[in-house]
Amino acid sequence: MKRLAYLANYFPSLTETFIYREVMELKRRNVAVTLYSLRKPGETEVSDEALKLRGETSYLLPVPTGELLASHAWFFGRTPLAYLGTLFKMLTGTHNNFRDRVRSLTHFGEGAVLARRMVREGITHIHAHYASQSTSVARVVHLLTGIPYSFTGHAHDIWHDRLLLPEKLREAAFVATCSTFAKEFIAREEKTCDEKIHVVYHGLDVRKFTPPVGEKARIRNRILSVGSLGPTKGFPDLIRACALLRQKLTDFECVIVGEGPMREELERLISDLGLSGTVRLVGSVPQEGLIGFYHEAWIFVLPCVIADDGRRDGLPNVLMEAMATGLPVITTRSTAQEELIEHGRHGLLVPPHAPEELATAICTLCRDDELRESLGTGGRRRIERDFDNRTTIEPLLRLFDRYVFGADRISAGVPHER
Secondary structure (H helix, E strand, C coil): CCCEEEEEEECCCCCCHHHHHHHHHHHHCCCCEEEEEEECCCHHHCCHHHHHHHHHEEECCCCCHHHHHHHHHHHHHHCHHHHHHHHHHHHHCCCCCHHHHHHHHHHHHHHHHHHHHHHHHCCCEEEECCCCHHHHHHHHHHHHHCCCEEEEECCHHHHCCCCCHHHHHHHCCCEEECCHHHHHHHHCCCHHHHHHEEECCCCECCCCCCCCCCHHHCCCCEEEEECCCCCCCCHHHHHHHHHHHCCCCCCCEEEEEECCCCHHHHHHHHHHCCCCCCEEEEECCCHHHHHHHHHHCCEEEECCCCCCCCCCCCCCHHHHHHHHCCCCEEEECCCCHHHHCCECCCEEEECCCCHHHHHHHHHHHHHCHHHHHHHHHHHHHHHHHHCEHHHHHHHHHHHHHHHHHHHHCCCCCCCCCC
16 A cells, blocks of 8 residues: 655644645645654644644654664664665755755755664655755655655755755656746756646645634734745844835834744834834744734735845745735735736736835835725635635645555545535
8 A cells, every 4th residue: 555655854844734634734724744744833823623633743853862863773774775885875965065065964864764663564655845954854865765755845945954955856756836936947947857846836724714703803004924934934124124114114123933043133124213113023823823913914025035055935825815814915026926926916026135116115015095905806716716725625635646656546526626
């Protein structure tokens, strides 16, 4: 019997909700998935809806010393050529620097442990989320055991942290990316692999992310943004836009939900621009509490940018969540946003690193009730039509049927609900 394993670096994560939503939809379709994660999140770092998945996941780290030594001895004793060949391939592949080679050595150590576990559990295919750490470990399992693997490419893992990416592209059964923009980018790494790279958009539950009942829930001129406080979200541009917005609007506030390494820098910028009473950083919020923020907001803004080191977002899930709740959105033309939003129909698009244009767009939406309603309705319809996870799961299921299950998968006959 074919057994599919999902492997992630940190699962289930508050900031990578699309992975556990994908797993939940697969389970709803009666697709058996065995869950593995390199690291274990704490109970407070998991949304209520994903707590059950945390209990079903096998975690690799920290690895008991005895199991680590026994796993490596087991493979070296049984298949010494494969063991040494795997070590050689992990250390001599495509690396940017010495630190990357050290990381690959670490992944080799972890991978031998996971390989032995997967052999014992009868895994026949590994699907790894993100092309960097988890896929490196999946590659070690593949090289040691022959178990095929596939992987997904999203953002930093294909634009910034391209560890052994050409080798992974050549070896993988297939690769899934979350946008056409990402597919075209990743295909340039290994031009002979274009046909095995497929676009599988992230989806969400449109029955959970819904507009509020009545517009009374909305707080006039409340600007909402959600995301990790890192360099790709463009929060400094949003804060600077708020400073400019004071010349146009006198009664607005900006709420930023999320946590991350730039918090102190953003707090200083808010203070320096005299926005302490206008812009609030509220920290991270679980999914259960996030919908309330969407319902109370007037508009949603996410001015994504490309960081100095090349990091960038793929297709931010928070844009889809905001649109599903009927919020009019403003974002930038930085990566794949135009695959989600048609300017003037589903939202507004502005250039990255342009606080002046961002402030103008915010002011326009705050004042123009007709445009705001039109974009909110258009955005909701866009998500319902093309990004419902009951729709976006279909191309992934076809890939699994082709590369993993073949004729062995038993359809649950679950209707596509509307």
